[in-house]
Amino acid sequence: MYSDNPPEPKKHSILGIISTALALITGFIMLGLFIFAAYLESSTPGGVDDKSPAAIIAGFGIVVTLFFIFLGVILGFAGLFQANKKRLFPVTGAFLNLLFLLGVIGVIVLGLLKG
Numbered sequence: 853m854y855s856d857n858p859p860e861p862k863k864h865s866i867l868g869i870i871s872t873a874l875a876l877i878t879g880f881i882m883l884g885l886f887i888f889a890a891y892l893e894s895s896t897p898g899g900v901d902d903k904s905p906a907a908i909i910a911g912f913g914i915v916v917t918l919f920f921i922f923l924g925v926i927l928g929f930a931g932l933f934q935a936n937k938k939r940l941f942p943v944t945g946a947f948l949n950l951l952f953l954l955g956v957i958g959v960i961v962l963g964l965l966k967g
Contacts, residue, residue: 862938868931871945874924878917879952885913886959918956924949 889910892900900907928946932939 862936864940865931865934865937865942867927867934868937868939868941868943868945871924871928871931871949872941873945874920874927875945875948875952878920878924879948882914882917882921882952882956885910885917889914914956918953921949921953921956925953 889900889907892904892906892910924945928942928944928949931937931942932946934942
């Protein structure tokens with residue numbers, strides 16, 4: 853009736869670990885890109901030209917980083933629905949990625965309101 857083998861402990865979700873890692877990596881990259889864009893704007897008399905190579909690189913970097921943030925959100929939520937897996941990393945990854953996504957959207961909206 854009873855088994856001598858104890859039940860296997862739950863393992864961490866690989867999707868959640870990837871989501872959390874993406875959140876941390878993309879968060880630092882996004883911070884660096886915003887600092888770079890702010891430096892370009894403040895160091896150029898009259899503001900940075902939208903067609904300059906540095907501005908294009910910064911904008912492209914922000915768009916690519918946003919893609920990875922979306923990917924992190926999706927992986928975090930997918931990790932939440934895995935059976936027999938711990939929920940720590942999926943919750944952390946989904947929360948951090950959503951937080952970064954809302955932060956980036958907020959900065960973009962503030963920039964649009966200003967200019």
